[in-house]
Amino acid sequence: MSVDNKNQSEVSPFLADNDKQSAIERKEQELKDTKISALETEDDSQDITCGFWIFRGAFLQSCATEAMYVTIYGIAGCFMAMCFAYFNGTITTLEKRYKIPTKTLGIISVGNDMSTMFASALTGYYLRKVHRPRWMGFGLFTIVIFCLLNCSLHFIYGAGEDALKLTRDYGDYQNLTGNLNRAHRDHKLCMSEDSSCIQEDSVWVPQFILFLAQFILGIGQALFLVVGLAYMDDNTTKSKTPAMLSFSTFLRMLGPAIGYSLASLCLRWYIDPTAEPLIKIEDPRWLGAWWLGWLILAAITFVIAILMSLFPKELPSSKARRLKLERAGKQNPIEHKDHSLSDMWQSVKLLATNKVYVYNTCASILYFFGYMVYWIFTPKYIETQYQQSASVATMATGTVALGFSAVGVLLSGYLVSKYKPSARAMAAWNATVDFLTVAGILLYVFISCEGSDQLSSMATSDSCIASCHCEYVHYAPICSPENVTYISACHAGCTEKTKDQLGRTLFTGCDCINPINKTGGSELQYAVDGACHVDCFHQFLIFLGVMCFLKLVGASSKSTNLLIALRCIPPEDKSFALGVGSMVASLLGFIPSPIFYGWLIDKYCLVWGKTCSNKGNCWIYDTQSLRYALNLAAGSFILMGGFMNIVVWYHAKHLKIFDEVKTETGETKKSLEDITLKDLGSTLQLQKIGEDI
Incomplete structure (x- = not known):
């Protein structure tokens, strides 16, 4: 036997052993790969599966569609808007019941904007790879807490002595106060001695509870709006986005109308429904059952929160569409990495160089700042200027005027979806809406009531x-x-x-x-x-007509403004940009404006309901001076917003709104993701930042 044959025979057992070992290792690796693949498949299936815990099944899975999500999202937004509207509709009653100045109520009302300001940016940045519908459901649960906190004030403090003394159960109607009781005994209503000051319930506790409720509401609002809009835009085709936005916005616009109507209905009941009031609803001392609506809103919002949480992490149709594009090489898989503060700062700097985004945000902030007084204080304005009851003022603000807003949203959505206007056309319309709004506000100045x-x-x-x-x-x-x-x-x-x-x-x-x-x-x-009868109903109808026109026109720019905001930023920065925009709008618009207008309203107060430790609420205003000051201040801010929209029009010439744009020859098509936006900066820089985050 040769040496080579001998060596081969000696080595072969070792080779056989090695082959066996390699086969075993390959088999183990295959098993591992199979397990990993199975786990990945299971994770993928869980991402598109409806429900949680025991709430699963084929019926729920059949509801995982774009249309169903937009419907539930719109209904949830409707009830959230109802909460805002109901609070605004009961503001004057809260002022009288807890003796709160308008400026203080303005500070209370911005509590939600303070929390939204911080929560929006963090929400948009860090909640991009989580189960977003469940976070939206959590946001709606916080709104339930908001409703219950507001309602708790009535169960803690009751109807109040002032209101109870105006009922048959608590003595003669004429003996309204302790001071008048004493005056009645002495047969002297003009008192020669200093009257003792009025002791009231704890002033700061109700105000703190109201502010805390608003602060919690802001967290829920940020979770719901920022995450919800991004989820909707990511899970619908771009051509359907305008229609989806308009439909969901339409449902949300019904919220204020229903919320104000609910407030009007509740305010027709006396604050203590078991007592018989001795004054009529037209009496300025009337206090309605402001607390009753919060119980209804809490119960319904709780159910909607559960329904929202049932949606999957990604809709099945959206995932199928995304995988198809990835396999065709038309879209790169988005890799989610951990985010750092430096990454966030880079994203902020990128947004700051986006001229369309910056100027569109500024225009929105100026419009919000100017129009905020009408969103919050319109019922109070109607009560003071045209001497209408709180119930009538709330009904007019909600059911009548906001119905025109809903029509404006639907009409604009239909026109945008059908004619697909350019970004410049949308910006031009936004500016036109601002100028028309200023013209209507100037009419408010001249709609006066001499009796008032x-x-x-x-x-x-x-x-x-x-x-x-x-x-x-x-x-x-x-x-x-x-x-x-x-x-x-x-x-x-x-x-x-x-x-x-x-x-x-x-x-x-x-x-x-x-x-x-x-x-x-x-x-x-x-x-x-009793107060003298003042007939301002004719002037009130004229004011209502102008207000309905402004609601119709103003609502038509909501979808166009939001589409510009969504399309002027790259897809990977969409959630973060929406969050930053919401934060800046809160800091510069939503927070200071109610405080400013509250201060302005209090400045023209003539009669304060003073107490021992507080100047209380205002009963009588200098209506003429207040009308000029409020409307001219609001119109000035909106006018500046109109000029800012002209700047947006100038810089939006390269911005594309829809998925595909045909050239004149009809040969070339470009998707939104392939468009290089001049105002967004370097494409390479965009890709690098997109990869880093």
């Missing part, structure tokens, strides 16, 4: 009541024969109280009221209990 303006001429500082101490007397209006309303009998200098043949309460000996000649030459200075 005369209320500010009441004698509150005449020398005739210099000897009367009426500073802490409750607001209990009386009407003079000259149709002038006085804050109370004390403020009119009255000294006696009696009944006439019709059973009306008469206050006599009123030094501040011009004497009336009676038969026999005697003179009598008297007033009738």
